[in-house]
Amino acid sequence: MINVFHLVSGKTWGGAERYAGDVMERLRHDKDFYVEMVCGKNDAIIGQFQHLDIPVSILPLRGLADFDSPVRLARLLRKGRNIVHAHTVKDAATAVVAKRMSENDQVRVLLTPHGLKKPRLSYWHKKALRGVDRFVFVSQLARDTFAAHARKVDLARSVVLRESVLARATTGGDDLRAKCRIAPDKKIIFYHGRLSTEKGVDTLLRAVTQLDKSRYHLVLVGDGHPKSVSMFKAFVVANQLVSNVTFLGFNDNVQALLPQVDVCVLPSTTPEASGIACLEALMSGRALITTANGAQREYVTDNLNGLIVEPGNFMQLAFLINALLDDDARRASLGRTARQYFEKNLRYDLFYDKLTALYRELFN
DSSP: OEEEEEEEOOSSOOHHHHHHHHHHHHHTTOTTEEEEEEEOSOHHHHHHHGGGOOOEEEOOOOOTTOSHHHHHHHHHTSSSEEEEEESSHHHHHHHHHHHHHHTOTTEEEEEOOOSSSOOOOOHHHHHHHTTOSEEEESSHHHHHHHHHHOTTSOOTTEEEOOOOOOOOOOSSOOOHHHHHTOOTTSEEEEEESOOSTTTTHHHHHHHHTTSOTTSEEEEEEOOOOHHHHHHHHHHHHHTTOTTTEEEEEOOTTHHHHGGGOSEEEEOOSSOOSSOHHHHHHHHTTOEEEEESSSGGGGTOOBTTTBEEEOTTOHHHHHHHHHHHHHOHHHHHHHHHHHHHHIIIIIOHHHHHHHHHHHHHHTTO
């Protein structure tokens, strides 16, 4: 039996939290592993994990200045074979200190850095990272970016293991046409993710102003900073798009909505370390338009299993959307190839088998 502790210190629900949640959901059914979540006292995050029915330990998790968390974490690690899977550099540092304090030579620390932002590496962070047993990156771009910003960190112990998305029930979700009052002859353009300029929502809204209003309805699923959401809604009103655009807000059952849409558009202007929303579109077999400024290039081939658009280029985006609205056969072909590619290369079972093999390998 291997005990796996996932450190989740985020204050909002994002890619790292989704990654950890999916892994823990699978681990709890695996007889070879015991799984426990270690997190801060954050009701919003804990609430997202309640359905997992796994033990939860609450720690401050405030970084190197927090002396309480390593002490309390060390108590959990004193017996047995233990893996602490951290998702930020800060939490990895906490895990390394706890590993040393536990006085158990059967403790391993694994770090999966999420995102492409420059890591904040103080002298003490760099010293702590030497105690990380394995770095696991979600894409080659994520590894290369981390290496560029952390030149003195030894990444010989790193692997690139592309993340995936856990398939969920696609029944019981909302009927988009009924909920949004979309006419049968209108095509559904779909965006899901954080509502922000970094995700290209403003680019998408500008693009649809170039389309014939009688032919489409844009559905945006997700939430964001209130100022950003207000700005997007004001743009919709100012451009007389109220009858063509629906803001659905956050929805935890997006996979039930995707099969109902015609075109999935994810035009992020900030590079993505992986792009979970893109992976969900591929898995659902949707015609996908996304940008080439992140790791999407590692699994989306232009004109094969998706279309690639220049970040921020709303005219090009409008042209591609319009072309897909006109061509049922092309949409079907892109979606079919996307689904086939996902099943062959990216499905969750492949990811999970590789990750758990890595967990076991840490003790060989």
